[in-house]
Amino acid sequence: MSEALDCPSPGVPSADGEVKITVRDLDFHYGDFHALTGISCDIKARSVTAFIGPSGCGKSTFLRCLNRMNDLIPGTRVDGTVLLDGQDVYGPGVDPVDLRRRVGMIFQQPNPFPMSIYDNVAYGPRLHGVKKRSELDDIVRMSLERANLWKEVKDILDRGGLTLSGGQQQRLCIARVLAVQPDVLLMDEPCSAIDPTSVQKIEDLMAELKSSVTIIIVTHNMQQAARVSDETAFFLQEQAGEPAILVEFGRTAEIFTSPKDKRTEDYITGRFG
Amino acid sequence: MTPAEETATPRELKLMSRSTYVKEAALKNLFLLCATMAVAGVVLIFLFVGWRGWPVFSEVGLARFLGGAEWLPTAGAFGILPLLVGSLVVTLGALALGAPLAIGAAVFLSEIAPPRVRSFVRPAVELLAGVPSVVYGFFGLLVIRPLVADVTGGLGFGPLTAWLILAIMIVPTIATLTEDALGSVPEGIREASYAMGATTWQTIWRVLLPAAKIGIIDAVILGMGRAIGETMAVLMVVGNAPVFFRGIGKPISTLTSQIVMDMPYASGVHRTALFGLAIILFLISMGLVALVRALSRFREETR
Numbered sequence: 001m002s003e004a005l006d007c008p009s010p011g012v013p014s015a016d017g018e019v020k021i022t023v024r025d026l027d028f029h030y031g032d033f034h035a036l037t038g039i040s041c042d043i044k045a046r047s048v049t050a051f052i053g054p055s056g057c058g059k060s061t062f063l064r065c066l067n068r069m070n071d072l073i074p075g076t077r078v079d080g081t082v083l084l085d086g087q088d089v090y091g092p093g094v095d096p097v098d099l100r101r102r103v104g105m106i107f108q109q110p111n112p113f114p115m116s117i118y119d120n121v122a123y124g125p126r127l128h129g130v131k132k133r134s135e136l137d138d139i140v141r142m143s144l145e146r147a148n149l150w151k152e153v154k155d156i157l158d159r160g161g162l163t164l165s166g167g168q169q170q171r172l173c174i175a176r177v178l179a180v181q182p183d184v185l186l187m188d189e190p191c192s193a194i195d196p197t198s199v200q201k202i203e204d205l206m207a208e209l210k211s212s213v214t215i216i217i218v219t220h221n222m223q224q225a226a227r228v229s230d231e232t233a234f235f236l237q238e239q240a241g242e243p244a245i246l247v248e249f250g251r252t253a254e255i256f257t258s259p260k261d262k263r264t265e266d267y268i269t270g271r272f273g
Numbered sequence: 274m275t276p277a278e279e280t281a282t283p284r285e286l287k288l289m290s291r292s293t294y295v296k297e298a299a300l301k302n303l304f305l306l307c308a309t310m311a312v313a314g315v316v317l318i319f320l321f322v323g324w325r326g327w328p329v330f331s332e333v334g335l336a337r338f339l340g341g342a343e344w345l346p347t348a349g350a351f352g353i354l355p356l357l358v359g360s361l362v363v364t365l366g367a368l369a370l371g372a373p374l375a376i377g378a379a380v381f382l383s384e385i386a387p388p389r390v391r392s393f394v395r396p397a398v399e400l401l402a403g404v405p406s407v408v409y410g411f412f413g414l415l416v417i418r419p420l421v422a423d424v425t426g427g428l429g430f431g432p433l434t435a436w437l438i439l440a441i442m443i444v445p446t447i448a449t450l451t452e453d454a455l456g457s458v459p460e461g462i463r464e465a466s467y468a469m470g471a472t473t474w475q476t477i478w479r480v481l482l483p484a485a486k487i488g489i490i491d492a493v494i495l496g497m498g499r500a501i502g503e504t505m506a507v508l509m510v511v512g513n514a515p516v517f518f519r520g521i522g523k524p525i526s527t528l529t530s531q532i533v534m535d536m537p538y539a540s541g542v543h544r545t546a547l548f549g550l551a552i553i554l555f556l557i558s559m560g561l562v563a564l565v566r567a568l569s570r571f572r573e574e575t576r
Contacts (some may be wrong), residue, residue, distance in 0.1 A: 013476030028498050045518040053534060063477055067468065069464070069468060071468065072464075072467055074387070074388070097472055099470075100467065100468055100469065101469070101470030104468065104469070105464075107461055107464060107465065107468075109461050109464055110465065111459065111465045112465075112564070113462055113465065113466070113484065114462070114483070114484045115482075116485065123466075123469060123471075123479070123480075124470070126479075127469065127470065127471050127475055127479075153427065173465065176465075176469070177468075177469070182468065226546045245313035
């Protein structure tokens with residue numbers, strides 16, 4: 001399994017407009033509850049896209065549609081199209097397990113496995129059949145370096161992942177995902193459960209990683225969205241019980257300075273939410 | 274604030290009423306009494322068993338009691354080694370059969386079964402714990418024993434029959450505790466594994482079982498305690514011959530079943546020796562409980 005070692009062409013600039021993920025007319029149901037409707041957008045490759053909106057407006061739900069994590073919840077249904085590099089991820093016969101290897105995910109609560117730092121990072125490569133210790137050593141080191149965690153943990157690789165601080169745990173989770181070389185990184189409020197210094201580190205890390213990975217981040221923090229993202233999508237559920245919609249999607253600078261939609265403007269100027 | 278509220282003088286705090294105080298104190302003492310009685314029960318039994326059994330170490334001798342290879346009360350031989358081996362053989366065999374079955378059932382219930390299936394499989398497993406052991410013994414005697422006899426020859430009394438019965442009896446203990454252990458693994462860890470592109474099987478095998486490992490070991494140890502202490506069902510199928518293990522179809526005896534077999538007619542040193550057996554049983558189960566406690570301390574430290 002040598003491709004696990006190849007860096008996915010770092011530093012290649014995104015040809016302007018190169019689209020990584022295309023979503024068309026996506027509707028999502030939890031049982032009888034219609035959670036999202038009519039979502040369409042193009043996520044640009046090797047950029048950071050932020051999803052913002054009030055609590056409960058379906059940002060995370062939409063994020064989890066992109067790597068089919070919602071499949072794990074019984075009674076959910078997705079209609080519409082999600083294309084990853086032009087291929088329908090909900091197409092017949094597509095293996096969600098393989099999809100998730102290409103579309104990695106970081107969660108709100110850092111969730112390292114209760115095993116050593118080394119084993120956490122080696123988990124993904126081992127799933128893929130990497131067995132040779134030297135090869136694993138290289139992947140672990142490289143992934144921890146990319147997650148800016150190597151210097152802090154290189155002498156304690158056999159210590160439990162849960163002994164690290166919250167911010168370090170979150171970077172360990174990022175290293176763990178990077179070890180399987182995903183093209184896309186979904187981050188579901190990755191900074192809301194950690195301290196401010198660590199938030200800074202993770203934001204810096206996103207800026208570094210976007211040269212090689214397409215990043216989508218759900219955040220409640222509008223300053224964060226403005227700081228880290230190239231493009232921003234604003235989601236809103238207008239009435240309780242109604243499905244949420246994607247109100248506006250565009251360059252972050254434009255969304256925050258001259259939003260086209262009144263509702264976007266009201267939200268970012270703090271009039272509701 | 275309205276002007277009226279601003280000028281209102283603060284209300285004085287009420288004193289605790291006499292009746293509240295008495296009720297609280299009475300309840301506290303009632304619970305204390307309950308706890309004391311539970312502990313007192315254990316201590317009294319231990320003291321009584323110790324008092325009645327202790328002389329065996331001088332009358333028979335520690336070495337001849339623990340190391341003796343013959344249990345022949347009529348000839349004055351009180352060696353418990355065959356019974357100790359018998360208990361071990363029966364317990365370990367039952368664990369070897371029952372623990373994988375129970376852990377598998379727990380994994381199924383916790384990770385695989387859809388809610389509807391779970392809603393009737395789980396009570397069914399729990400119901401196994403409510404069946405009286407004499408019923409298990411009866412079932413073993415009439416159903417399992419003849420089947421075993423077909424395989425091993427003889428009458429079918431022996432370890433194999435006891436294993437099969439005990440294996441089913443320890444399933445609820447191990448399965449419910451293992452399910453609890455799996456349930457206490459944080460949901461985030463499952464999600465992390467699936468989000469890494471792991472299959473259900475990989476998630477169970479590589480993340481969940483290791484994460485729940487100590488809880489599962491606890492479960493198996495408590496299952497072991499259940500098996501080693503089980504008396505009636507074993508008594509009915511094991512053959513009750515106080516001799517060394519000679520094969521899976523040949524009668525043996527265990528510490529517990531021997532006490533029941535001999536109690537009605539034992540007197541003198543023989544009776545003392547039976548209390549000696551009880552001391553040994555007590556020490557074994559105390560050891561198992563201590564092991565479980567040590568493990569849970571270990572789990573807290575490594576968290």
